[in-house]
Amino acid sequence: MNSPKCNSEYILKNGRSRSGKQNFKCRDCGRQFVMSPRHQPISSATKKLIDRLLLEKISLAGIVRATGVSERWLQYYVNKKLGAVKREVEVKSKKKGKLTIQCDEMWSFVGNKDNKQWIWLAIDASTKEIVGVYIGKRDQAGAQGLWDSLPPVYRQCAVSYTDFWSAYGTVFPQKRYKAVGKETGLTNYIERFNNTMRQRISRLVRKTLSFSKKLSNHIGAIWYFIHEYNASLSIN
Template sequence: MWTFVKSRNNEVWIWLALEVNSRKVIGYAVGDRSVNTFKRLWDGISDKIKRKAIFYTDRWDAYNLIPYKQRIIKKGGTNHVERLFLTLRNDNPRFTRKTIRFSKSLEMLEISLKLWIHYYNSYTLR
């Protein structure tokens, strides 16, 4: 998902890893849409999860870091995370694309995201 900081010309991408059964966020990264940002997300996921999990992705090149046998490229496989992004945008106007509310610094955007993830994970009923 993308949003912006200071101006619409300064796009910032939010990457999330979601555990499908519990619907809890297990990792995140904030940055550009590059392999380096995905690598930060990938490194933030525990090794136990990385060894056993199946990852649903789209065809973005950065996802090639995921072992081939654990990656499923499938339309519709990312429904849960797309719904999570919608919930994030509804809960916090800072993350919407067309708004007068926005973060003035990357640090504040990331702090807001961390707080929201903590709130979301604490109250997820599954």
């Protein structure tokens, strides 16, 4: 018998675990353990699989069934992972010049449908990168949050196409801001991306049991998907 931490053979019996199994302790490193533990360490391969499944429209309960991990462990893992996701767009650098973005806001909720959380997004019409993200209320502060999330070169140069929601006009520069209808096709890319998010993120499906119960996880899941989406693009 060896210590699972330092591989030492200097092992002592050390009482029993809560489940009644013989507990052992390593004299060298102090690690306590039992033989054949009921809960085995989660492998790196399983964690990588979970990371991929979090990008698909599958609930946490579904991931538990697919991978065999415990609900408690998965919730801890998801909380930690989504809490560490960077809340800032990562896009390829652009030179100053002609840039065009399309903006839109998408409804979602946390906990219940009275707690609305609007997802404000901006997409580069040329590269299809998501270049702006803000999650909050559908008001002037939300439009400001989207504007502030844009990289500086877009705030300086980009022409913005949006719907007719009045909050945009109070924040975006008037000379480079154009409100248009869907029939123009000038917001097609961002509307298509909204649909992609609803198809890929179970938390955003309008009628679902997989809705977010925690705001930080809701925001983290959206950012996690957007980072992976931008990274998957082939940009010339």
